[in-house]
Amino acid sequence: MKKGKIFVVGFGPGDYEHITKRAIDALQQSDFIIGYKTYVELIEHLVTAKSIVSTGMTEEVSRAQEAVRQAEAGHIVSVISSGDAGVYGMAGLVYEVLIELGWTEKEGIAVEVVPGISAINSCASLLGAPVMHDACTISLSDHLTPWTIIEKRIEAAAMADFVIAFYNPKSGRRTRQIVEAQRILLQYRNPATPVGLVKSAYREKQNIVMTTLAEMLNHDIGMLTTVVVGNSSTFFYDNKMITPRGYQRKYTLGEEKQPLRPHQRLKKEAEPWALDQETGIAATGYEELEVKKQVPEQIVPKKSSFEMATLALSLVTKQAQPKPTFIEQKMEAIFEVAVSPGVANKFFTPEQMRTLADLTGDGTMEYTPDHQIVLKIPTDNPQQIVERLEEVDFLVAPVGDVLNVKACDFCYGEKADSIPYAEALQAEFGGMKLPKQLHVGFNGCGMACYKAVFDDIGIVYRKSKFDLFIGAKPVGRTAHAAQPVVEGLAPEQLVPLVRQIVEEYKANAHPNERLFKYFKRVKKILNFDYVDMATKIEIEPAPCGD
Ligand code: SF4
Numbered sequence: 001m002k003k004g005k006i007f008v009v010g011f012g013p014g015d016y017e018h019i020t021k022r023a024i025d026a027l028q029q030s031d032f033i034i035g036y037k038t039y040v041e042l043i044e045h046l047v048t049a050k051s052i053v054s055t056g057m058t059e060e061v062s063r064a065q066e067a068v069r070q071a072e073a074g075h076i077v078s079v080i081s082s083g084d085a086g087v088y089g090m091a092g093l094v095y096e097v098l099i100e101l102g103w104t105e106k107e108g109i110a111v112e113v114v115p116g117i118s119a120i121n122s123c124a125s126l127l128g129a130p131v132m133h134d135a136c137t138i139s140l141s142d143h144l145t146p147w148t149i150i151e152k153r154i155e156a157a158a159m160a161d162f163v164i165a166f167y168n169p170k171s172g173r174r175t176r177q178i179v180e181a182q183r184i185l186l187q188y189r190n191p192a193t194p195v196g197l198v199k200s201a202y203r204e205k206q207n208i209v210m211t212t213l214a215e216m217l218n219h220d221i222g223m224l225t226t227v228v229v230g231n232s233s234t235f236f237y238d239n240k241m242i243t244p245r246g247y248q249r250k251y252t253l254g255e256e257k258q259p260l261r262p263h264q265r266l267k268k269e270a271e272p273w274a275l276d277q278e279t280g281i282a283a284t285g286y287e288e289l290e291v292k293k294q295v296p297e298q299i300v301p302k303k304s305s306f307e308m309a310t311l312a313l314s315l316v317t318k319q320a321q322p323k324p325t326f327i328e329q330k331m332e333a334i335f336e337v338a339v340s341p342g343v344a345n346k347f348f349t350p351e352q353m354r355t356l357a358d359l360t361g362d363g364t365m366e367y368t369p370d371h372q373i374v375l376k377i378p379t380d381n382p383q384q385i386v387e388r389l390e391e392v393d394f395l396v397a398p399v400g401d402v403l404n405v406k407a408c409d410f411c412y413g414e415k416a417d418s419i420p421y422a423e424a425l426q427a428e429f430g431g432m433k434l435p436k437q438l439h440v441g442f443n444g445c446g447m448a449c450y451k452a453v454f455d456d457i458g459i460v461y462r463k464s465k466f467d468l469f470i471g472a473k474p475v476g477r478t479a480h481a482a483q484p485v486v487e488g489l490a491p492e493q494l495v496p497l498v499r500q501i502v503e504e505y506k507a508n509a510h511p512n513e514r515l516f517k518y519f520k521r522v523k524k525i526l527n528f529d530y531v532d533m534a535t536k537i538e539i540e541p542a543p544c545g546d
Pocket residue numbers: 408409410411412415443444445446447448449450
C-alpha cells in the first residue's frame with residue numbers, strides 16, 4: 001500500500017492573493033481536505049479533492065485524528081488552518097495525535113507543515129508597521145489555557161515593552177478577558193498607547209480601527225478581531241500605526257534619520273545600552289524606558305521628538321506650525337543641528353563659542369568640511385536650543401540630505417558685491433530637504449579659491465555677472481569638476497535659475513542620487529546638455545576604507 005501524507009496548510013488571511021503557491025499545490029494534490037467549515041468555505045474553490053471533511057469549531061482533535069486515519073490509509077490529506085498552521089493552528093495537534101500512535105518521521109507517514117501569513121503579520125500590514133520591534137502574540141482564549149497563566153504572560157509582555165498581538169480577544173461567552181488585558185496593560189503603558197483593531201483582515205468584511213489603549217474597549221471587538229497594542233515608542237502618523245526600530249531617535253531640524261554608520265553601532269558612546277562583549281554587563285537604566293509600573297493618572301503625555309523637531313524647524317523657517325499628528329512617542333532624543341556664523345562670515349565671536357560650549361553639555365560638536373559645526377545634543381527642548389543659537393546670531397540649519405550654501409569669505413569682505421546674492425540663496429534654499437545632500441558653492445571672484453567649481457552647483461561672480469557650473473563629483477578617485485553651463489548670467493537671473501535646477505532635481509532624482517549622477521542619468525537639466533567631465537583615464541572608484 002502506498003504511504004500517505006499529511007499537509008498541514010496555513011492559507012493565510014483568507015483571500016486568494018495572500019495564499020502561498022505551496023499551499024495551493026498542497027490543496028490541489030490532496031485527496032482529502034479537512035478543516036473547520038468556515039475555513040473550508042474560504043478555500044473550496046481552489047481544490048479538486050475527492051472528499052472535503054468540514055467539522056465544527058471545537059472538533060479539532062477529531063479533525064486531526066481523521067487526517068491521520070486517511071493518511072495511514074494511503075491518501076494525501078490537507079488539514080487546513082487560517083493564518084499559519086503553526087501559530088494557534090492545527091500543526092501541533094496533528095503531531096500530538098501522531099505521537100500518541102508512536103509515529104516517527106522515518107517510518108511513519110510524511111508530514112509537511114505549509115506556512116501561511118499569520119494574523120500578526122496580515123493585520124500589521126493593514127495598520128502600517130506596528131511590529132517593527134520585538135513583539136509577541138497572546139491568545140486570550142482560556143478554553144485550553146488557565147487564565148492565571150494568560151494573565152502572567154500579559155503582565156510580562158507589558159513589563160518588557162513588547163508590541164502585543166492579542167488573538168481570540170473576545171467571543172459570545174468570553175467578554176471579560178479583553179477588559180482584564182487592558183487593565184493589566186494600563187499598569188505599565190500610557191493610556192495613549194496606539195492600538196489597532198483589525199477585523200477580518202483581507203476578507204470581505206474587513207474593518208480597521210485605530211484607537212488607544214484607553215479607548216479600545218469603546219469599539220467593536222469580536223472573535224474575528226486581532227488587537228495590536230503598540231510599545232512605548234509606537235506612534236500614529238497619517239492613519240498609520242508605526243513602531244520605530246530603535247529606542248533612541250536622533251533627529252535634526254525637519255528630518256528624521258538614522259545617522260549611525262555600521263562601524264559606530266554598539267560602540268559605548270553611540271549605543272550605551274548594548275551588552276559589553278568583554279564584561280558581559282549592560283548599562284542599566286535603559287530597560288526602564290517608560291515601562292515602570294505606573295498609576296495611569298500620573299502619566300503626562302510628552303511631545304514626540306518629531307513634533308519638537310518640526311516645531312524647531314518652523315521657528316527657523318518662520319513657517320506656520322503644522323498640526324502634530326503623533327499621539328505620543330517616548331524616546332531618548334538627540335537633537336542634531338548645524339551652525340555657522342553666516343554664509344560669508346567665517347568669524348566666531350567669543351560669545352558664540354561660549355554659547356556652543358554651554359548648550360552642548362554632554363553632547364558633541366563636530367567641525368565639518370561644509371564650514372559648519374554640527375551639534376548633537378541630548379534634549380527634550382530643541383526649540384530652546386534653536387532660540388539660544390539665534391540669539392547669538394548663528395545661522396542654524398538642519399543636517400542630512402539638505403541644501404547647504406558654502407560661500408567664500410569674499411577676501412574678508414573686500415569683494416562684497418555679490419554677498420547679497422549668496423544670502424538670498426541661503427534664505428530661499430538653505431536647509432531644503434532633497435534626495436541627497438547638495439552643496440551650492442558660491443565664490444566672490446574668478447579666483448574661485450573656495451573651489452565652487454567642485455560643488456554640486458558652483459557659482460562664480462565675475463565682472464558683475466555670474467558663471468554657473470553644475471554636477472561636480474567632489475570626492476573619490478574619479479572626482480571631477482562641475483560642468484560650466486552658463487557664463488555671464490545677469491544677477492537678477494541667478495536665483496530663478498538655481499530655483500529651476502533645484503526644483504527639477506528635487507522632483508526627479510532618485511533617493512540618494514547626487515546631482516552629478518542625476519545629470520549623467522537624464523543627460524539634460526533644463527536646457528543644459530550633459531558633458532562627461534570625468535577623466536578619460538580608466539580608474540576604479542574606491543569606496544570609503546579601501
Ligand atoms: S574666491 Fe575670490 S572673493 Fe572669494 S575669497 Fe577667493 S579671492 Fe576672495
